[in-house]
Each structure stands twice: as C-alpha cells, then as structure tokens.
Amino acid sequence: MSEATAKRHMGLRASRTVSNTLIHVLLIVISIIWLIPFVCIVLQSFRVENTGPVGYIIPHQWGTGNYTRLFQTDFPRWYTNTFIAALATAALQTVIVLCMSYTLSRFRFKMRQPLMRFMLILGMFPGMLSMIILYRVLKDLGLTQANAVPGLILVYVASSGMGYYVSKGFFDTIPMSLDEAARVDGATRAKILYKIILPLSKPIVIYTILTAFMGPWGDYVFARYIAFGTSAGKNVAVGLYDWLNKDQISNCYTMFCAGGVLVALPVTILFLFLQKYYVEGVTGGAVKG
C-alpha cells in the first residue's frame, strides 16, 4: 500500500469515526430527553415526605407508601376494569380483524372493492363524532357508569373490522396456491386460516393483539364519557387523571405517579418480549400494504 492510499484510507476511517460519534451523541441526547419524564415519574412514585407536586426530582425520603396507599383507593377496581376491557377487546378484535383481512385478501365477491373504499373513507372521520349517539345507545342498554366495562368493550370492538389494512397486506404476500393446495387436500376455509395462514403470519397476529390491547389500555376520552360520575366504572386513565384536579392534587400526586408506573409496567414487559414481532409486523405488512 502506497503512502498516499494509506493516508486516504486513514482519512476515510477518521471521517467515519467522527460521523459515527456524532450520530451516537445525538441519539444519546434524544434518548435522555425521551426518558426524563419516565425517570421523573418513577422517582416521584417513591417520594414519601410530601404527597403533592414539588420543585425537585430526587426524593428526600424514599419509601413504598404511595404504592400501598394505592390499594386503599378505588385503583384496583379501575385497574381490573381496564384490564378486562383491554383483554376482551384484544381477543375479540384480533379474531374479527384477522377474519376480515383473510376474507378481503382471499375471497372475490361483488362489492369487495367498494366495501374497502367505503371503510377507508369511514375511517377518516374521527371516532369522537359518534360519541353522543353511542352514549345514548349505551345508556338505553344500561351499559354506562357502573356498567361501563361491557359498554366500552362493545364500542372498542364494534369498528375493529375496519382495521384490516396491515394484516390484509401481509396475507396478500402469502401465495394463493397454498390456499388452493390446502383446499384440494380437504381443508375448509376456516381450517386454511387456522392451520396455514395464521402460523405463517405470527408477526402480524402478535401485532394485531398488541395494538388491540393498547387502544383500550390507554383510552381516556371515551372511557371518561361513559363512566361519568361513578368511580366503579372508571378505567385507570380516567381515575388517575381525576387525582390531578385542584382539590386532590396535593394529596394524590405521588400516588398518581405510582399508579402511572403500575399501568406502564405490563405493557413495557409485553413489548420487551414481543418487540421483534411488532417491528416485523409493522414492516412486513408495509411491503404490500
């Protein structure tokens, strides 16, 4: 290697090192900015010397009192409400979305295209628009306030068929001849979905379950609307937020932080284990979305 090429080689390597360093510094700064609020919440949840908001971050006195206090409130009830709603929605919505996607991907029926276009346009309207009429219907059915959970499940699941895009895109990439081979082999359509398509679509199934779970888990607007006035019908988001109003904040702020940590915990664990599938699901469906 001549001196000149060696020098150029060094120059290239040096510039790559510089740019790599810059990128990493930038990424570290961004992640610190991102993580600060979470760290603050966790730290505040262990602060026991004062239950209201304060002007510092690191607690002077540490303890788990906020967590134990949580269980003397309605928090466990809210948590159960949220958990049941999210779980039921995840289960029902996944089944509906996957069946819908399979149908739209594999069957050719009249009005298939118009139906897909119609759902696309319908999906562009914000769901809030339907809130008043939905409230009226749920009230007549007796599914508001203390009975909010089944009402919420009904609302969350009702429009889930419209969320078919990503999984239909994924199903479209699975060759049709697999279906045909299975049909000749004696499988019914349902068996094909269950035994051939779903095992080949693991990432998208997990993605669908996760997104279906996350919606109700973090919902605030609708849950508040339907549970209004009763503590028994609240979900965690509504319940916790109510602790931040003027009368309660000085007493409940640290408890609010502890509640927030408990809400984030299961979802974080879920994502840590399933993130590989989640990313595959998002990108896999995007190939032919």
Place this chain on the structure above:
Amino acid sequence: MASVKLTDVKKVYDNNVTAVHDFNLEIQDKEFIVFVGPSGCGKSTTLRMIAGLEDISGGTLEIDGQVVNDLQPKDRDIAMVFQNYALYPHMTVYDNIAFSLRLKKVPEDEVYERVTNAAQILGITEYLTRKPRALSGGQRQRVAIGRAMVRNAKVFLMDEPLSNLDAKLRNQMRAEIIQLRHKLETTFIYVTHDQTEAMTLGDRIVIMRDGVIEQVGTPQEVFDTPVNLFVAGFIGSPQMNFLKASLQRSGDAYSVSLLGVTLPLNPDQNAVLARKNAGDQQVILGIRPEHTAVLFAPDENAIECTIDVNEMMGSELHLHLTDKNGDNIIVRLPTMDLTQEQRRSLSYGSRLFISFPAKAMHLFDPGTEKSLIDG
C-alpha cells in the same frame, strides 16, 4: 381411479372474457391425458375447473359419472400438484404429506405408514424431518407429488409440475413421473406448455389454442396427422416447415408444385383428395425437418437451397436453409452416415438440395388452415 367427462364446459370471466369455449372430452379410467398449448390457451383454467378452484361457467363436469360442478375441491376426491409446489412452509416434509390424511382423521399409525411408503417411492425418506425451504427444487417437487400420492385420489391433476426445474432435472423427473404412473394406476390429467413432455407422457394429448381444443389424439396421431396448421406447427421440434405451393389435379392423381419442382402425391393422399373432390388450388405444404431428404447433388425433384446456419447437435445436424423464394427451411440430418467430405460441404453459404418424400408431406388450406389430407 375414475373417468372424467367434460361436456360443453365453458369458462367466462366477470369481464366477459371467455377463457375456455365449449370443452368436450371424455377421459378414460387410468388414462394419462395431457393438455398442451401456448400460454393463455386455457389449459390451466380447464384443469382448475376440474379441480374445483375455478367456477364452471357452463356445461357439466362428471367424475366417475357424478356431476361435480358445484362441489368444493375437497369433496371431489382429486389430488393436485402445483407448478410452484405450494408446500406449507411452516410444516416439515412429513407434516406436509400427512396434512390431507390428518384432515380426514386417518389414524396416526396409518398416516405414518402411508407417508413413509410414499417417501420411499419418491426417495425422500431422509428429508422427512426437514422444512421445505431446506430442500432443492427437485426434492420439493417430489414432496408435492408425495402429498398428492398419499391421498389415493380418484384423479391426479398436475399443473406444469416440471417447469420450475432445470433441464436435466426435468428429464429425470419426467422419467420418474412415467414410472410413478405405472405404480399408481390412477387417472392423470397433466398440463404443460412443453410439447416434449406432452409427447413422452401422454396416452392422449389435447392440444389447445385460445380456449378451444384443436386436436385430441395419441402422440403418434397428432404427430403423423395434424388436423391443422397450428397443431402441425406446435407438435414436433424443431417445428414443421411451411411452404407455399400449388395443388394440381389430373384425373384422380394429384401433384404439388413449388419452387420449380413438381412432386406427385401417393395413392392414399390421392384417394383422400379425390374423395373431398379437391381441385387445383393454392396450398401450404408442411414438411417436418426430420422427414426432409438431403441430396448433395442436383436432382430433377430436388429443391435448391443455401445454408444459413449449421447447428451441430451431436447425433444430428440442424441445418437452417433458405430457398429461392427466401423462405426458411429447417432440416435435421443424422451425422452417422455422413462422409468427411459431405460434412465439410455443409458450411455457411454453400448450396444444398433437398427433396420431400410424398408420404411425409402435409397439405393445408391457406384459408381455413385445415389439413387437406390428414384427419
């Protein structure tokens, strides 16, 4: 093991394109039938209608005397091998082959017996625990055949099963399919665009074009007596030469003249033409490359040509010639009996004389494209 009967079977798509026109065919029990034709001729569509993967727009389809038009594929008792194998990627080879049996709730020890038996016949026993992606193209195709085999179905359908394989493997698999056919003793319907496959595999060949059956016959029949220009050109490789000629009648004897030579026809051909009461007319003369006689010296019945290309195939030469009119003629010439001097004389641009034996000539009407003496 069953007969298949198609009566006026038709396929019309939603956009009013007719892919298959009134298809009539009776396939005997244990017959090996091949649908052959260029792409888009409706052969695969017909097969898929028999399989139940496409709706039948008109006519009736009977398997073993039972009309099955509206039956689901699973209720038709058919087995099918797909061009792209269509193996289930998430299952092992064993599970792929066992899939249909398990759906039928066959007891697991019988499943084991039938799967291992099929694997043994196909030579894939050592791959049973692998996933399809760990197999080569030929092995995958064997698995696909195995999956169809274990069903003991009434009819065995194959949709271009060899076209994804390389040339050598294709020849090998073709031979294996012939053997398999004798072992299985069932009715086969095989779709291909390759006339060699059609000729070597089929008991009878169905030649299709644009959704219409052009001819049905044994390989020998369609080769010897093609009913029209299309069949004549499609069957045989290299394809038949077509030359403009004129037919002359004198009494009950006919002759064909082209390029300054007059070739008398043989008594059988004369009889057919006389029966049809053919008169003097323009015709298209068809002659196969392997039926053309090559002369190295001028002769009164020989046509003079120039050599354009000389392709050495080993046992024979493929000579691409141009006649006086500028038409191309391809000739197959066995190399065995050629002298050194003759071989040397077959170079680019040199002259050559060819003649057409009467029994090898095919005559076609230029208007209808139908054969005047065959069929």
